Amino acid sequence: MTTPHIAQKAPFAVEVEAGKDYWWCACGLSKSQPFCDGSHKKEGIFSPVQWKAEASGTKYFCGCKQTKSQPMCDGTHKSL
Ligand code: FES
Numbered sequence: 001m002t003t004p005h006i007a008q009k010a011p012f013a014v015e016v017e018a019g020k021d022y023w024w025c026a027c028g029l030s031k032s033q034p035f036c037d038g039s040h041k042k043e044g045i046f047s048p049v050q051w052k053a054e055a056s057g058t059k060y061f062c063g064c065k066q067t068k069s070q071p072m073c074d075g076t077h078k079s080l
């Protein structure tokens with residue numbers, strides 16, 4: 001299986017807004033991490049992951065793109 005690019009080996013802390021949809025970059029190529037900017041189309045392997053905020057607050061989106069609980073960091077980056 002092809003692995004995504006590592007944007008950074010740490011999560012991105014983002015202030016999210018309740019009820020808003022976010023599109024997490026799964027390929028690692030986006031220039032507006034942790035979200036998709038359309039760059040995945042260059043390779044055509046990965047697609048962004050939609051996530052809806054149920055409450056406002058700080059969320060930690062995976063930056064290494066290897067998390068098992070997309071789109072959030074699950075600590076996998078520590079073993080990379
Ligand atoms: Fe990475 Fe769209 S740019 S999924």
Ligand code: FES
Nearest residue numbers: 063064073076077
């Ligand atoms: Fe990817 Fe933590 S940044 S698992």
